[in-house]
Amino acid sequence: MSLIVHKYGGTSMGSVERIQNVARRVAKWHAAGHQVVVVPSAMSGETNRLIGLAKEIQPQPDGRELDMLASTGEQASSALLAMALLAQGVAARSYTGWQVPVRTDSAYTKARIESIDDERLRAELDLGRVVIVTGFQGIDDLGNITTLGRGGSDTSAVAVAAALQADECLIYTDVDGVYTTDPRVVPEARRMSVVSFEEMLEMASLGSKVLQIRSVEFAGKYRVPVRVLSSLTDPMMPLEEEMTSGTLITFEEDQKMEAAVVSGIAFSRDEAKITLLAVPDTPGVAYSILGPVAAANIDVDMIVQNQSVRGTTDFSFTVNRNDFVRALDLLKDNVAQAVGAAEVVADDKVCKVSIVGIGMRSHVGVASLMFRTLSEEGINIQMISTSEIKTSVVISDKYMELAVRALHKAFGLDQDKSAA
């Protein structure tokens, strides 16, 4: 007997019929003798509906009240799932975040989980019940309802799995696993049966939207084995088959023996680049530029500063395309003159493409294969940034698909047609 946490996304919970399918799948696991905790998202569309109402009333909704409002979506879907299980003869009970309780800090709309009390959950499991825990939400020290931000139900599920020391946390979603890159861009993209935690972390932070990045961090911190798998399969498919489907995020490097040097290609189109030319190369200049940007609540992603030539340097960084105009105005109006930059040049027609792989640690020449591949396709690299297990480049966004496909092929990630 194992203790398993299931998480279902909004699409999987999107209608009465789908909720009944989720219940069938959960009932199958329960009937096989497993203890099951289920973390559902709100029914698809519900969170957007609620936030839409809020914004009609208060364009910048109060955080506390927005969490009070938005948390109702998961409470409703959890109760409906409990009913669906009961209707199928399976003992089940739903719990809100505050009932468990899931304790968080007080950062409304983006709270962080601090602890989860496992007593009540264990008591219910010991009674043979399926326990449903509302995703996305918790309670702060003062008893206020908090939410974890978009995709927060992933984090809830992993945190519940950590608190219960679950054997596995299954994230059911509308894709059937983690791919070497987005199959919509590269049809030859291959589903990985195993991916290392660190690779998954890079993939999530680089724009692969399969899992909320905080849920991956949580999995890493508490070493929770997480499996991403499809909720669109037949709920009555054989359990043995389901248990090995999807992609397992692992912490055991030996499971990755067969791994390629590069595991996947991540990319993000929503990028914009800003460069301050001929900035005097004096101490504190980076802070003088990025301090005001951070103060305006604009996230900066890549930062590149070139070698100083004759006492000046060029300073470049990327921001999300949505923040581009605001960031550019800020720099032109105030910062550029203050730091003595000769000119500000900017481009919001760029994208970021990254290769990710734990094997890069011990293999030389990986980055240079990347650069050579892009060069052979005639793609100019505008910025480069590296970490231990990834290399990212900024290029013109018109070359994005071309670059991703070329790199996917160059690093041998294409699907083995003969095996398909």
Add this chain to the structure above:
Amino acid sequence: MSLIVHKYGGTSMGSVERIQNVARRVAKWHAAGHQVVVVPSAMSGETNRLIGLAKEIQPQPDGRELDMLASTGEQASSALLAMALLAQGVAARSYTGWQVPVRTDSAYTKARIESIDDERLRAELDLGRVVIVTGFQGIDDLGNITTLGRGGSDTSAVAVAAALQADECLIYTDVDGVYTTDPRVVPEARRMSVVSFEEMLEMASLGSKVLQIRSVEFAGKYRVPVRVLSSLTDPMMPLEEEMTSGTLITFEEDQKMEAAVVSGIAFSRDEAKITLLAVPDTPGVAYSILGPVAAANIDVDMIVQNQSVRGTTDFSFTVNRNDFVRALDLLKDNVAQAVGAAEVVADDKVCKVSIVGIGMRSHVGVASLMFRTLSEEGINIQMISTSEIKTSVVISDKYMELAVRALHKAFGLDQDKSAA
């Protein structure tokens, strides 16, 4: 400075615009220096939507899970109202039943309030905030969410007013007060500016749907002054005018000096009558008949047993028309033979009409005026039941409007046209 509790029904909270109107009205009271607690219902249609989803999944939904689900409607509307107040520059915070907490028993879907902690509410009021408390719900000893049943927000509001010893509890609704009878049946019906608690209790129990009867009981138990008034008026109408509008439910009989002997005519069409003929008149026969009916969870309203003639008696009672078939089957299949009844006769085309008035206590001849009036209209009385301040009759339902109009006129309740 007074402490005032406002309650708004689902229609008043039915759209973003209406919620903003509620906020304007509340803000007006707050600006005048009053401490205000607001108890909103769910947005109109929301509770039905949620219960509809539940019944699709589980035709007889589990009580605990249904309460978990249904309570989200008031949580959402409360948060939206808080936002609307904040958007208008009024400090406000919403609280769920469990956050207050509002403690109830564990009778899911029809829980009873046991106590309300006033500490948190007072602290918020002392900070100058408008406090919004979700109607309809509470928490039991084990931390489960409970709901109070249909119309439960009225009871929530009165209970909160009782806990805070509020100066008045204002029930804003889509009618502008309590009428001598339903104006849709008798256009001459008159709004009462004051009605006694006991009369209101009889009116509510006899089918006047202005207030949930339990809220009236609560008001009586804790002597909470309750005013029923319209939410459809201009929210910015002068406060002095609003404070005396609607109908005040009072406990001070001297305020009713001017009262008529009969204050109002109540009626209910959803009645059905069952009679067991020639039942042996032996001890325990009433229990033998009504015990199985109660066990089947069928509410019995009026009960009449005639004088015994030659050792047998006729035993009649009324049930809600929805329960008629079930009750009749139960009696025909089992009970009638067991108690030795000669025959079971039944009629689901009956209604109940009642005259209510605290003045009946001290005035003789009130019931006989009722009977004479009905006789003059050629209406046959099938059953009669009386209490200290009301007399009810069961008649054929085709005469209902006629009976109500005739009685309304006979007891001098018609609107004074010259004063209109």
